[in-house]
Amino acid sequence: MSIFSILRHNLGHGSRTRKPDDLPPRAAPFRGLIEQDPTLCTGCRNCSYVCSPKAIQFDDTGELALEWAYAADQCCFCGLCVMYCPTQALSNNGVLPQVGHDQSALHFTNEVPYHSCISCGTQMIPIPAQAAAKFFGEVTENTEELRLMCHECRRRAASEKIRDAFITGEKS
Amino acid sequence: MTEILSLIVGFLIWPGLIVAAALGFFYMWLMRKLTARMQGRKGPPFYQPFFDFVKLVGKRSLVPRDSSRVLFFLLPFISLTSTVFGLMILPLPGSAAPSFSGDLVLLLYLMEMPVLCDVLAGFVSRSIYGQVSAMREAVMSLAYSVPLLASVIALAQAADTFRLAELHTAPFGLVTVIAFIAFAMAIPARLKSNPFSIPNAEHEIGHGAHMEYNGLPLAVFELSHALELMLLIGTLYVLFLPGTGHVATDALVYLAAGFAVVALVVFAKVSTARFTVKSALRFYWLWGGLAAGAAMVVAIVS
Amino acid sequence: MASETDLNMNALRERLESLRGATSFEERCDGVWMEAPDLDVEAMMREMNAEGFRLATMTGRQAPEGETTIMYHFNRGPHLLHFKTRSHGGSHPSLALVSHPASWCERELHDFFAVKFDGHPNLVPLFRPACLNEGFFRDDITPENGPENGPEASQA
Amino acid sequence: MPYQIPIGPFHPALEEPYKLSFNCVADTVDKVSVDVGFSFRGIEILAQKREWLPAITLVERVCGICSNVHATSFCMAAERIAGIEIPKRAQYIRTIMGELERMHSHLLWAGLAAEFMGYETAFMEVFNLRETIMDMLESISGNRVNYGMNRIGGVNRDIPDPLQYVSTLETAAKTLEKVVIPAFMDNPTARSRMGGVGILTKEDAIAWGTVGPVARASGLAIDVRSDLPYLAYEELGFRIVTQESCDVQARVVVRALELLESIRLIIAALKGLPAGPLRAFEGLPTIPAGEATTYCEAPRGEVFYYVASDGSDKPARVRIRTPSFVNIPALEAMMPGQQFANTSLIQASVDPCLSCTDR
Amino acid sequence: MGVLTKLFSSLMATSRRKSPWIYTINSGSCNGCDIEIGPCISPRYDAEQIGMLRHASPKHADILVVTGAVSKRIKPALLDIYSQMPSPKAVVAVGSCPASCNVFAGSPVLDGPLDKFIPVDIWVPGCPPRPQLIIDGIAKAAQMLADGQTADQLGKKVAAE
C-alpha cells in the first residue's frame, strides 16, 4: 500500500483511538497491586527476600502484631513475591495502582497479629489453616495443634512425636 | 471620521484581528483534526487552539538571560500587527479595504514581516537552536519566494494592475492556472508545514526560533501563525478566485478556499517526510523556478 | 573477510602460547580461557586482529592489594577466547590506539576500578559523576569524595 | 568558523539522555563527540549487593526495551556456573519472549526513526502495529515492559494457549509487508532522507566492533543466533539478514526483514512448543563458586554477560556489555560530512539505548 | 467587572485543564517508562484528544514529566530545566523510580528520590505505568493547574538539601 492508500484507509475507517477512560482489556496475568491476606501470612519473609526494590518490609518491633508494609510506589511489579509466597497470602488481582497527588495513598500496611503459642505462650504467628495441608502433607488433629505452636515448640513436638513413634514402635 | 472608524473596524474585527483569529483557530484545529484522522487518530477537540492560546496568555513569561527584553516582547507583536494589517488591505468579502494602487506591493511586504520577525526572534532569543532555525528560515524564505513572488507578479503583469481589488476581478486565464500552481507550491513552506517544516524541525532543532519563547509572547506568535494562514488564504482568494460581487457567495467561496488550502497543506504534511534544507532548496529552485518561469512567460506573452 | 577462511585453532593456540607471559589454555563451555597475569596484551591484540577476532569487551574484577583482574573477551563467529590478566601497580597498557572498542572499555575500567591505562589518549570519565572517586566499585576506596572536593579533586 | 551545537542530554530526538556535540560548519557536521553516563545507575555494583533472585529483577531493569534478554543472559550465565540444564519448554518460551521483544523494539525504533525524519504518519502506523505486539507480551507476561519471565532454571510463567497468538502474528506480518515497509520504502521523501545517509563502511564497522543490525547493515554477518545458537534457535532454523549498502536505509531494511524473520520464528516456536515442565527446580537457587560468560542476541545486537559467583547467595561480579556500548561510539565514524539535519536520524539509526550503555 | 474577572478566571482554568503541554525528562531511568510515554501519542491512546502535546522546549511546557531515579549527572540539568519552565507549572513523576529509586535504591550514583529536589504534584506508580495511567496522571496534573493546587501555584518549595 502506498502512503496514499494508507491515508485513504485511515480516513475511511474511523479512529483507532480509545477514550481516556476506555482502558484496553487487561490480560489475565496482569501484574497490578499486590494484596495481602494477613490471616494467611506466616511471617516467613520470603516476599521481602525476593523483592528486589525492597518494597515489602516487615516491622517486628510491635508488641501485638507483625507489621507487613508494602509501598506501591517502590514496587517493580515483578510478581515474585506472589510466586514465592508459601501460603498464597499474597495475591495479584490485576488492580491498577491509583494515580494521585498523595504518595502515602500508595503505602499499604497490614498487621499480622501474634498469637500465643499454645504450648509455651510466646508470641508467634500460627500457620494458617488453609495452608496446613501444604505444610504438613495431610491435615490431622495433630497438625491443627502443631500449626498453633511456635517454631521451637513445633520442632520439639515433632521430635517428641518421632520419639514417641519410635518408642511405641519399640514397644510393639 | 467614518473612514477612520471603518479602518478601525477593519483592523480589529473584520477582516482583521477578531474574526480572522476565530477563523484562523478554526482552520488550525481543522488541520490538526484532519491530520489526526488521516493517521487514524481521534485528534484534538474543537476548541483546542483557542484554549492553547488562552492558557499561554495566562502564564508568566520568562526572558532568557542576555537577550533584549524589548525585542523579545516586541517581535511577536510586530509579526501579529503586520499580519493583521495585511488582512485589512485584502478586499475580502464584506471588508471595507482601502484599495489603492500598489497595495499588492504593500501586501507582499507585510507578508514578509512575520518571516523577518521569526528570523530575528531566533537570533534575539540567544538559543543556538533558534539561531540555526533563523538561518534555515532565511534560506527557506529565499527558496519559496521564487514561486510565490513569480506567481503574484505574473498575475499582476497579466492583469496590468497592482491593485488587489482589480486583480480580484481580473479575468481568468492560463496564467491564473500556472500562477496558482506556483503559489500553491509555496504554501507549505510559507506555513512551515511538512515536508518543509525545516525551520521548526522538532527533532532536529526543537521549536527553532520560538524555542525560548513562552507565555504571552509565544501565544502571540501562535496567533500570528494562525493569522498568517488566513493571510495566505485571503491572498489566494483575492488573486485566483473570481469575485461575484455578491457578499454571501463571495464569503462561501472564501470559506471554500480556506478548506481547500487546509486540505492541501494537511495532505502534503501527512504524506511526506521532512526535506533537508538542501533538498528543499533544490525543489523550489528547480520546480518552483520552472513554475515561476512558466507563469512569467505566459504572463508576458499573453 | 577473516571469518570466511577456516580458523586453525591449534595453530592459533600455539602462537598465543608463545606470547610473553602466556600460560596454558583451558577449554570451558563458554570458550577458551587463558589465565596469564603477565600477558603482553599488545602482542595479544595484534594476534587477535590478524586472526579477525573482535574485542567484545573487557571485564574488570577487584583483585587484592589494589590490583584489578582484567579480562579481554574476544569472539569470531562461534569461536570465543577469553584472556585473564591483571594490572600491575594499578596500571595497565592501553589498547585504545589499536582498537576502537577498547577505548570506552578502558575509560569505564578507569572509572570503576581506578586502573590507570598507560597510553590512553583520552582517559576522562565515561560514566563516573564528578562527585565520586575513581574506582568507586572497589571496596578499598571510599566512593564519595564529598561536595567540597569537587571534580578537580577526583581528577587528581 | 565552526560552531558547536549540542544534541542532548535533553533533546526531542533523544529518547534517553546522552549528548552529541557537533562541530558544524554551516550545515555540515565536521566532528562529533559522544558523551554518555547521564542515566548511569550502577547496576553492576548493585547486582553484587542483591541476592541471586532479586538480581534478576535488577538486571531486567538495565533497559526497559530489551529487558528480557538481560534477564535471560543473566540466568543463562548463572545456569552455566551451576550446570543447570533447563527444560525444553522453558527454552522455547524464552525464545518466544526474546523474539517478541525484538519485534517491539524494532517497531519502536522504526516509529522513532520515522518521527525523526518528520514522517509522522509512518510513526503512527508503526506504533499502532506495535500495540498489538505489546498486547501479546502483556497477555503472556502480565506487563507491557519488564516481563519478569526468567528465573534461574527456567521460566516463571507459561504460555498456556500458544496457538491463539498465531493469527495475530500473521496479521502483523501482513501489516508489516503491506503498510509499514511500503511507507518507508515507497515514499520518495522518506527515501531521500535515508539513502546514502550515515554511511558506515564495512571496514569501519569491523574497526569499531559494531554488532547487531548496524553491523549487518554494513555487510557483516554477525548474529549470535547463528554464530553461537542458544535456546531454541538451532531447532527453529534461524536465518541471518544482511545488507550491503551501509546507510540508514540498509539499517531500516535489515530491521524490517528481521521483523519478518522474528514472526516466522515465533510462529514456529508457538506451533512446536514442547510439553514439559517450566523449570528445572522449584525454590531458591544455589549457585556454586565459578564464573561464566554468555552471549545473547538482543534487538540491538550481541549482549555479553560475565557472571562470577563465590558460592554465596549473591553474585560476586556481574559484567554487562550491551550492544549500544559498542555501537554508539561508531557514530563518530558515521557523522562527519553529514548535513546537520540528518544527524538526529543517523544517531537514531544505530538505535542507541542509553540505559543499556550506562546501566 | 466582577463578572468579567470571574469569567476570565474560569476561562483560564478551563484552558489550563484542556491544554496540558508536557516536557519529559529521563533522569536516569531504565527507559521502560519513556517507551510508555511514547505510545501516549500513538493512535490507540492519542493524548492529543485531551489536548496534550509533547514539546521540545521546557519553556513551552506546563507539565514536567519526570522518569527515572535522578542520577547525579542529571541532577543539575533537571533543576535547571525545572527553573526554565514558566509558572504555573506542575510536575508528574512517572514510575516507581522517581518516587523511591525502585530497584536502584542504594546505588551510589543516584540522588533520588525526585521530591528531594523539586515538588512533585502527581505520582504515577508502576514499573512502568501503562500509557493510560500516564495520560491519567497528566490529566490530573492539568486539573490541579486549573484548580491552582500545584506546589508551584501554592508557593510550596522542597526543603533545600
Add this chain to the structure above:
Amino acid sequence: MITTLLPSPAFWPTALLFGGAILEVLLAGFLSSRGKGWLAFIATAAALAASFALLPAVQGGAHLEATAFLWDGGAPLTYYVDGLSVLFMIMGTALGALILMFSIGYMADEPSGTTRFFFLMLIFIGGLTLLVGAQSLLMTYFAWELIGLCSYFLVGFWYARQEATDGARKVLLITHIAGFGFMAAILMIYAQAGTFIWSDPKVAASLSTTIVILLLVASMAKSVLFPLHTWIPEAMNAPTPVSALLHSACYVKAGVYLIARMYAIGDWHPAGGAFLLVVACLTMIVGVVFALAQTDLKRLLAFHTVSQLGYIAAGLAIGTDLGVAAALYYTISHALFKGTLFLCAGSIQHATGTRDLRELGGLYSKMPVTTWVWLIAAAAISGVPLTTGFVAKWLLLSAALDDGQAVVVMVAWFVSILTAFSFMKATVSAFYGDPSPSLAGKHIHEATPTMQVGMGITAVLCVVFGIAPQFLMDPVIAPAVEGLGFNWQIATSWGGVLTRAGSIDVSLGAIGVIVFSVVAAFGAYQLTRSRPGTAVNVFTGGESLPEGDRLSATDFAEMAEVAFEPVYKTDPDPLWLRFGSWLGAVAGKVGQTALWAEDKFIAVTLAGAAVLCVWILAL
C-alpha cells in the same frame, strides 16, 4: 573674460570647496587636527548653503548657465546647473559636511596626514560639484578623473600599509581604465558633433550605440555595477569617513550622475536601456549575495553598496519619469542611510579597533547611540516602512510595475529580502548577544559628540524623508527630473505612498500598527513578566554550551554560501586581477623600453593600448 571673481552663484559651491582646500593647506601650520576638521566642515557647510541657494533657480526644469572664464574659444569653463546638478551638489555637500563633522572626532587621534586628509576630502567633494556642474564634456572628464585621483590618494591614505596601497591601486586600475572609455566616447562625440558642450543638440544627434555603451561602461566602473564592482571591497582599507563619502555621496554616485545626465543629452535609452537593466539586475543580486558572505563589517556594507547601486541603475534603466525619480530619490536615500551605516561602522572600529563581525557582539550596552543610529539606517536599507528606504523601494517597484518590468520587481523584491537578512545578521552579531571574548578587557566607549551628531543627523533624515518624502520629492527631485526633460506627474504623500486617493489612511494605519505593537508589547511585558531577577538560562539541552559558543555571522554566511554556491563560483575578480597584472607586466616592459629609448611617444602608445583593451572588452 572675467567680469567678477564669482560671476554666478552656480560656481559658489565649487569655489567654496576649492577655496577651503587651499585654506587648509595655507593654514596647516597653525591649526590642530581638530581645527583643520572644523575648517573643512565649515567650508563644506558653506558650500551646502550655496547649493541650497541654487534650488529656487532650477525649479520647474529651469537651468542656469554661467561662464567663469574662457580659456580658449572652444573650451570655456562653463557651468550648466539644472535640477540634477543641484541635487547632486546638495547631496555631495550635505553628506560631505556631515561626514567631515564626524571626521573631526575620528581623525583627531591620527598622528599625521590630517592636512592631506582634509585637503583631499574637500577636493573630492569639490570635484563632484565640478563634475555635476560642468557643461563641457572635457571638464566633466577632468572632474571625473579628479575624484578618481582623490579616491586613489584617500584609499591609500595609510600608504604605509601594504593592503591600503594595493587597494588603492586596484581602485585606480579598474575605474581608470574604464575612464578611458569615457574619454574615447568624448572624443567620438567631438569627432561627430564638433563640440564638447553636451547641451548642444548636435551632441544628442551624435549618440551612437558605441558611445552610449562606452559611457555606460565608464559609469559602471564608477558606480560599481557588475562586473566592474570588484574594486569596491578593496577600497575598504581607507579611513572610514573616506569610505562613507566614497560610497554614499561622491564617488559611486558620479556614475549615476553620468547615466542620468545622458537623459539630458539625448535619447540614449533605446541603445543602452535594456543592457543597463540587465546589468542592474545582475548587480543587485551579485552584490547582496556577496554581502551575505561577508564578515568584515565594512566589506559587508561595500557589497550592499553594489546591490543598492543596482537598484538605482535599474530605476535609471527603466527610463520613465517615475523610474528616474525613483532612481534619484534612491540616490539621496542611499546617500543618507549608507553614509550613516559607514559612520556607525567607523565609530565601532574607532571604539573596538576591529570591524570583524566575529569579534564583535553585545555593543548595545556600551554604545547605545550608535546602536540606535545603526538600527534606523539598517531599517532604512532593508526597506522598513516609514524610512527612506521603504519609499525609495516603493517608488522603484511602482516604476517597474508601471513599466511592466515584472522581472525587475521580482529581483528587487528578492534582493530586498536578502538585504534584510544580511542586516539582521550584521545587527545581531555586532550589537546584541554576548560580548565576544576578543572584546574583553577593551575599553569600549561611545562615539564622540561630533561623531554622534554627524551620524545622528543622517539617521534623523532617514526617518524624516521616510515619513514625509514629499519634502524631498517636490523641491529637489522634481526639478531634477524635469530638468532631464521628463514631465513631472508624481505626487507623493506621507509614508511614501503615491497619491491618488485614500493613501493617507495607509500611512496613518502603518503608524497605528507600530504604535499598537509597541503599546501591546509593553502592556504584555508588564502584565506577564515574572518576578524581577528571575532571568532563566537559555535552553541548551540541559548542559551549558562551551564558553563563547554562538553562531556568528560567518556561520550564516556559510549557510548562504551553500545556498548560493553557483553565484560565488562566478567571481569575475580573478579575471580583472589577471588583466591588471598582465597590464602591469606590459607596462613594466614598455616602461623599460621607454627608459631605454627615452622616447615619450611610447607612453602614448601605452595609453592607446589600454584604450584598445577596454574597447575590445566592451564590445
